[in-house]
Each structure stands twice: as C-alpha cells, then as structure tokens.
Amino acid sequence: MPIYEYQCQACGQVFSHFWRSIKAADEQSAPVCPQCxxxxxxxxxxxxxxLGSLGGLTPEEKKAENAYYEKLASITPKEQIEKFRAAKKKEKGS
Known part of the structure; x- marks a missing residue:
C-alpha cells in the first residue's frame, strides 16, 4: 500500500496520496489537488x-540527533533562569 507524493502544476501544492496497491496507482489517473x-x-x-543495518540510524541521522540533544542541553532551564532573576532582584534590593 504505497503513499506517493504529488505536486499540483497549477498552484504548486505538494501533497501525499495513499493507494490501495501499486497497480491501482499505475492504472488510475493522478489525484486532484486538495488545495485548488x-x-x-x-x-x-x-x-x-x-535504517542502517535494518535497525539503527545512519551516520548522518546519528550526527543530527546528537546535534539536537546538544542544543537541548545548552538551553538553560526555566527554574535556573528564575533563580538568577531572584538573586539579581535580591542584589538590587540590598
């Protein structure tokens, strides 16, 4: 049961269409654009x-995943920011 991508030549919309079989996709006319x-x-x-070795990520996918988690780790948690603000407020008040 394939899912094919189509592009409308009139408006440029890219959309997916689910077919019951490859034979149906080959024999029937292309679907109409859902937008126009x-x-x-x-x-x-x-x-x-x-998937690499049928069960893992490719080296490029692993690199992208690592970069994503490194970026998440570099973000300061909200609780820590609130502590910084409270300490700064305390300094100004003293």
Missing amino acids: ESADTQRLVSQVTV
Whole structure:
C-alpha cells in the first residue's frame, strides 16, 4: 500500500496520496489537488529513509540527533533562569 507524493502544476501544492496497491496507482489517473482541485498533478520522486543495518540510524541521522540533544542541553532551564532573576532582584534590593 504505497503513499506517493504529488505536486499540483497549477498552484504548486505538494501533497501525499495513499493507494490501495501499486497497480491501482499505475492504472488510475493522478489525484486532484486538495488545495485548488486541479486535475493537473504530477507524481514526484520522493526521498526514502533506510535504517542502517535494518535497525539503527545512519551516520548522518546519528550526527543530527546528537546535534539536537546538544542544543537541548545548552538551553538553560526555566527554574535556573528564575533563580538568577531572584538573586539579581535580591542584589538590587540590598
């Protein structure tokens, strides 16, 4: 049961369409655009994701994941910011 991406030639909208079978996708006409209802749509070649060694992330995905978690770790928690503000307020009040 494939899901194909299409692009409307009239408005440029990119959308996905679920087909019951590959045969149905090949035999039936392309779906109409959900935005402008134009029948002038074209199937796109989509990028697929393949897990490395059938069960893990590729090196690029692992690198992106590590960068994401490093960014999260660098963000100061709200509680810590509130402590800084309270301490600063206390200094000004003294």
